[in-house]
Amino acid sequence: MPEITTGQMIRLQRERRGMSTTALATQSGCTPRHIELIEHGKRTPSLTLLREIAKVLGVRTAVLLGETPRDSHEPSRPQIGDIERALFTCRSASPDIEPPDAEQLAERVAAARNAWFTSTRRYSILMAALPSLIIDAETLVLDRAPASHRVATDAYVLARAVLKHLRRVDLAHLAADRAMRFAEESADPLMIAWAYWNLGQSMLADDMHQIAYDVARRAIEQLEPHVGDGDERHLKALGALHLLAAVGEARAGDDDAARERVRGPAARLAERVGDSSGGYDQAFFGPTNVAIHMACIETDTGHPDAVLHIADDIDLRRIPSVERRATHLADVARACEDLGDDAASLLHLLRIERESPEELDHKLLLREMVRSLARRARPSWAPEVRHLAERHEIPI
Structure with missing residues (x-):
């Protein structure tokens, strides 16, 4: 099937509504010529403009990003359908199957997470690994032990990230919901905080910016009482939640509040932990990632000059996550x-x-x-x- 471009989807949605390029441009805050260039594939819309166009057309941004990715059906290639089947049939597995060992599954999830953050083949590796991780996580939690729920939370946090980047927002929401449920079952404040962060990221991917902010704010309120008795892991989780809240604020239109949050509480927490990569940290929180988020906010608010100014001082070698580096380079x-x-x-x-x-x-x-x-x-x-x-x- 030919690849459907964003420009083609915008034109299709616009024409379905009987809307002219001039009308779409006026309501989206750009020129008719710019809309024409986008529709003919000669310009790529910024995410900020794409969200405005989606709002005018009455669709989710994800709709304008073209067709949902489909399987290649190449026998040797991992398939998205394998992940779908694992998500929807995991609870119908035979009860006679011996449940996995929590410690061994935790090691497998950690290895998969490391591949996602560091490997040049991270999509291929995770598409192959996720189905068995999901099935084994669901089998493991049948024992209702807190340690099992922590491992399952970890597996679904990872699954949500991968599915988001595969443009399967629907499946990412499902993974985020399960991570939240298992985190609450674990009664571990740190895992609950990361599950909230994970849920907020899922909301951001589907244009629910205010909800993402509300999720982050609630999680901050719940985690803060535990930070005093916690360690660096709690500081990093709190910092990551502040960055999530800032992105939610920026995309909801409160640019000044977003910048103040990044330069204030997020930056102060980053100074305390530095760019160390030790401990459980889903977001690689530290001074470098704070700077990357500031550039992201300037991207979201349509200030390319500010993006380049911030990028000049960012040393990407200080952050081990391929995902973070690639996302920042895309903004630049x-x-x-x-x-x-x-x-x-x-x-x-x-x-x-x-x-x-x-x-x-x-x-x-x-x-x-x-x-x-x-x-x-x-x-x-x-x-x-x-x-x-x-x-x-x-x-x-």
């Missing part, structure tokens, strides 16, 4: 494109490919950036962008 590439520096945008896309080649296979907006760059490329660097498109089977 987007800012360069918005400012008309296509060559710099291509440079950052090539950096993403070096960090995590599969990002360009699974992230639709990155693929569309490559496609739009190729269509307006200057002769001096046109071969580079064409070769990049060919390597990832991006139609031009």
Whole structure:
């Protein structure tokens, strides 16, 4: 099936409503020419503009990101359908199956999480690993032990992250809900805090920005009493919740409150923990990730100059997460494109490919950036962008 672009989806939704490009542009806060360029694949909409367009058209942003990814049906390739079956049939497994050992499953989840954060093949590895992790987690919690619920929470937190990046927001919501339920069963304040963070991330992915903020605020209120008697893990979880709240505030329109939260409580907590990667930390919270989130907020609020200014001082070598590095580089590439520096945008896309080649296979907006760059490329660097498109089977 041909890849359906965001521009094509915008045009389809606009025409279904009998709306002109001028009307859509006026209500979305851009020019008719910009809408035309997006619809013809010559410009990639920023996420901020994409959310405004979705709001005007009355659809979720995810709808405009094209078709839900489907299985390749290549026998040797992991399939999304395998994850679906695990999620929906895990409780119908035979009760005669011997339950897994909690310690061994915890080690497997930790290994999978490490691959997700560090491997250049992280999508392939996790798509293959998740089905058995989900089934074994559901089997494990039948003993109703707190340790089992902690492991199951951990497995579903990881599953939600992977499913979000695979553009299966529906399945990500399911994983986030199960993580929340198992965390509450564990009665572990730290796991509950991370489950709230995980749920908030799922809300952000589906345009529920105010709900994400409310989730973060509630989690902060519940975790704060435990921080005094806790350790660095509690500080990192609290900091990650403040960053979640800040993104929710920015996307809900309260830019100043978002910046104040990042520069205030989040930055102070980051100074206390530094960029250390020890202990249980789902978000790699520290000064570098705080700076990355500040750039993200400037991306969300449409300030590409500020994104590049912040990015100049970020040393990505200080954060071990491939996901964090790739996400930040995508924000910088987007800012360069918005400012008309296509060559710099291509440079950052090539950096993403070096960090995590599969990002360009699974992230639709990155693929569309490559496609739009190729269509307006200057002769001096046109071969580079064409070769990049060919390597990832991006139609031009």
